Amino acid sequence: VQLVESGGGLVQPGKSLKLSCSASGFTFSNYGMHWIRQAPGKGLDWVAYIGSGSGTVYADAVKGRFTISRDNAKNTLYLQLNSLKSEDTAIYYCARGDWYFDFWGPGTMVTVSS
Amino acid sequence: DIVLTQSPTTLSVTPGETVSLSCRASHSIGTNLHWYQQKTIESPRLLIKSASQSISGIPSRFSASGSGTDFTLNINNVEFDDVSSYFCQQTQSWPRTFGGGTKLELK
Numbered sequence: 429v430q431l432v433e434s435g436g437g438l439v440q441p442g443k444s445l446k447l448s449c450s451a452s453g454f455t456f457s458n459y460g461m462h463w464i465r466q467a468p469g470k471g472l473d474w475v476a477y478i479g480s481g482s483g484t485v486y487a488d489a490v491k492g493r494f495t496i497s498r499d500n501a502k503n504t505l506y507l508q509l510n511s512l513k514s515e516d517t518a519i520y521y522c523a524r525g526d527w528y529f530d531f532w533g534p535g536t537m538v539t540v541s542s
Numbered sequence: 543d544i545v546l547t548q549s550p551t552t553l554s555v556t557p558g559e560t561v562s563l564s565c566r567a568s569h570s571i572g573t574n575l576h577w578y579q580q581k582t583i584e585s586p587r588l589l590i591k592s593a594s595q596s597i598s599g600i601p602s603r604f605s606a607s608g609s610g611t612d613f614t615l616n617i618n619n620v621e622f623d624d625v626s627s628y629f630c631q632q633t634q635s636w637p638r639t640f641g642g643g644t645k646l647e648l649k
Contacts, residue, residue, distance in 0.1 A: 462638070472578075472586065472629055474638040513628040521585055526588045527633045528592070532585040 429453040429531045431522050436503030443512055449505040449522030449533055457500040460526035463507045465518035466535075473518070476507065479526065490516075512540045544569050544632050546641035554647045555620050563612040563615040563631035563644045570610045577606055577615050580628045580643075589628070590615065622648060 435447040449461070463475040476496040477485045484496050486510050495508040517540045523529035545568040555561050565575065573593035578586040588597050590606040593613060603618040617624055625648055630641040 452574040471643045472580075472631070474631075474640065477638070485636050495573075527574070527579070528588055529586070529633070530588050530591075530597075532587065534585050 429524065431524065431531055431533035433520060433522055433533045433536035436520065436538045438539045438541065439512055440542050441513060441540055445486045445509045445512065445538060447507040447509065447520055447522075447536060447538070449507075451503045451505065451524070452523075454524070455496075456503040459524050460504045461496075461498065462523045462525065462529060463494075463496060463505075464521045464523055464529070464532075465516075465538075466521070467515075470518075475520070478505070509538065512538075514540050516540050543637055544560065544571060544635055544639050546630050546632060546639055548628075548630060548641035548644050550644060551642070552645045552647060554649050556649050557620055557622060559620050560616065560623075561619045561620055561646070563617075563628055563646075565608075565613040565615070565641050567611045567632060571632045571634035574632055575608065575613050576627050576631050576633065577604075578629045578631065579624075579626045580629065584605075601620070619644075620646070620648070 430452045432450045460479045462477045478496045493511045497506045519535040521535045522533045524531045547566045549564045575593045577590040579589050580586040606615045627643045627645045629643045
């Protein structure tokens with residue numbers, strides 16, 4: 429199993445960014461997937477979930493601004509980040525699992541700053 | 543939201559000691575509680591699932607117990623490699639939440 433995030437970077441407040449998570453080594457379409465973030469020096473903060481049937485759940489802090497999606501043909505998970513705020517600055521991890529998170533990617537850093 | 547409170551925040555131990563880390567839930571969560579280890583500059587890895595179930599490839603010195611609102615992660619014969627932060631996480635309800643973590647240091 430391998431998960432690799434990409435798409436992070438430096439972005440101004442109010443702007444947008446799209447993260448990707450490329451999956452391999454398992455049948456991607458069979459699993460729910462999550463995005464979890466970690467601000468510098470802080471703990472883990474769950475962001476969003478998409479099920480194998482594409483149902484979604486979001487944390488209140490990102491609801492209406494972030495959109496999780498998946499492309500099973502490309503074995504790829506996405507997170508569209510809109511209206512970014514300084515408090516969204518974090519490492520963003522994708523993780524596999526409908527319950528516990530049994531595999532995690534190395535993460536991609538998103539920095540929101542003017 | 544279910545709040546998970548971990549204690550202590552930091553734990554300083556001598557190699558070879560046995561330690562217990564606590565995670566308390568604000569509401570009963572059955573055994574829907576999982577433990578993760580995160581070493582510095584690494585992503586977290588699953589240590590224990592469903593309160594007490596072991597994970598393939600995780601050393602047997604890691605064990606856990608609990609149900610309802612009180613949970614414990616035990617590390618027997620702590621080794622240098624165990625220097626990490628440890629997080630609990632619940633899957634009883636949405637949103638999924640994590641505890642604030644316990645940082646394990648060696649004396």
